[in-house]
Amino acid sequence: MAALSPDFERTPHPPDSFVDLSGPMTITTAHDDAGDAEALKRLERFGGLKLREELTKLFLQEAPERIASGHAALAAGDVAGIRTMAHALKSSAGQMGARRVQAICERIESAEPPQNFASALSELDTELSRYRSWLTTAFPRPESP
Numbered sequence: 498m499a500a501l502s503p504d505f506e507r508t509p510h511p512p513d514s515f516v517d518l519s520g521p522m523t524i525t526t527a528h529d530d531a532g533d534a535e536a537l538k539r540l541e542r543f544g545g546l547k548l549r550e551e552l553t554k555l556f557l558q559e560a561p562e563r564i565a566s567g568h569a570a571l572a573a574g575d576v577a578g579i580r581t582m583a584h585a586l587k588s589s590a591g592q593m594g595a596r597r598v599q600a601i602c603e604r605i606e607s608a609e610p611p612q613n614f615a616s617a618l619s620e621l622d623t624e625l626s627r628y629r630s631w632l633t634t635a636f637p638r639p640e641s642p
Contacts, residue, residue, distance in 0.1 A: 556592075
């Protein structure tokens, strides 16, 4: 848990900044373990909604292909190929706010053999699926008329 700043107790909080805990609630956070909404909002501020949507679509198309190339490299015994895949995916995952995908890629890229690459690639598959689900909750698509 993060430490509170020394000014926390002295910082005034307007009454409307508190959450009503008396009834049912849904918590939406900008950052959770599957994704970081702030990363996607940065993309949107930089290039607009269209850029964010295009990059999201591209990431969701290319990430599974990259992970599949990691599985193929593993089958061939190509550790360098696995690390190359992890390096490329790490960068795009970071830009897209897929923080756990990024963290797994960092682990694959920096760890010394022997490493259980099969397990790490399986984790990537799982975390990419979690990220995709998180996206549908954090950034729901408007319904078509």
